[in-house]
Amino acid sequence: MEKRDENISAMCKPSIGEAGRTGDWRTLRPVIDQTRCIPSVKKKSACFLCWLYCPEGVVKAAIPVEIDLDYCKGCGICAEECPAKAIQMVREDQSDE
Ligand code: SF4
Numbered sequence: 001m002e003k004r005d006e007n008i009s010a011m012c013k014p015s016i017g018e019a020g021r022t023g024d025w026r027t028l029r030p031v032i033d034q035t036r037c038i039p040s041v042k043k044k045s046a047c048f049l050c051w052l053y054c055p056e057g058v059v060k061a062a063i064p065v066e067i068d069l070d071y072c073k074g075c076g077i078c079a080e081e082c083p084a085k086a087i088q089m090v091r092e093d094q095s096d097e
C-alpha cells in the first residue's frame with residue numbers, strides 16, 4: 001500500500017499575480033513607517049513577518065521592506081502581524097501616495 005504524505009494540505013503557495021492585478025477596488029492600503037520597521041531600524045535582515053504572512057506574496061523581504069501595491073489586496077494581515085506596529089492601513093481615498 002502506498003504511504004500517505006502527511007505534509008499534503010489544502011494550502012497553496014502565494015505568488016505575485018496569482019489573483020491578478022488588484023485594480024481599483026481595494027479600499028485600504030498598507031503604508032510602512034520605516035522609522036519603526038525592524039530591518040530599517042537595525043539595518044539588517046530581521047523580522048520580515050509581513051513577508052512571511054502576506055497571502056499574496058507581494059512583500060519584498062529587503063531593506064527597506066517594499067510592498068507591490070499593484071497586487072496587494074489590502075487585507076491588512078501584514079499590519080496585524082507586524083510586531084513593531086510599523087504598518088498602517090490607510091484608506092485609499094485618504095492616501096496621497
Ligand atoms: S513585520 Fe513590521 S517590523 Fe517586521 S519587517 Fe514587516 S513592517 Fe518591518
Ligand code: SF4
Pocket residue numbers: 030053054055056057058059067071072073074075076077078079
Ligand atoms: S495588505 Fe494583505 S496583500 Fe497587501 S501586503 Fe499586506 S498582507 Fe499582503
